[in-house]
Amino acid sequence: MTKPVTDGGALRHRLEFQKRGVTDDGFGNDVAGPFETVFSQRAQMIARNGTETVMAARLQGVQPYTVRIRYSAQASAVTADWRIVDARNPSRVFAITAPPVNVDGMNHWIEMLVKEGQPS
Secondary structure, X not given: OOOOOOOHHHOOEEEEEXXXXXXXXXXXXXXXXXXEEEEEEEEEEEEOOOOHHHHHHHHOOXXXXXXXXXXXXXXXXXXXXXXXXXXXXXXXXXXXXXXXXEOOOOOOEEEEEEEEOOOO
């Protein structure tokens, strides 16, 4: 992964981190409900390019990104079954394809791989 930014100037995107809520199906069973926003945070979005996998995804019309955010207790709870929504353009949804990583080992920055589109 690329070297983490050292200031907040590169955090130009406002992203909403969402996970599925749990609802009752009417028979006493818990089922996955709609996505609910847990928190929003400023982020840097870095378009991925170069690898064979990335090139194949781009040919299919999917652009992979690396999302970099500041470390927080909320951010450390994000898992690959969450999704990310662009706060300025809510129709732009990203599926998290790789779990978040503490890139500097000092709890300053978290990076995750995402791709545009709904998570399955």
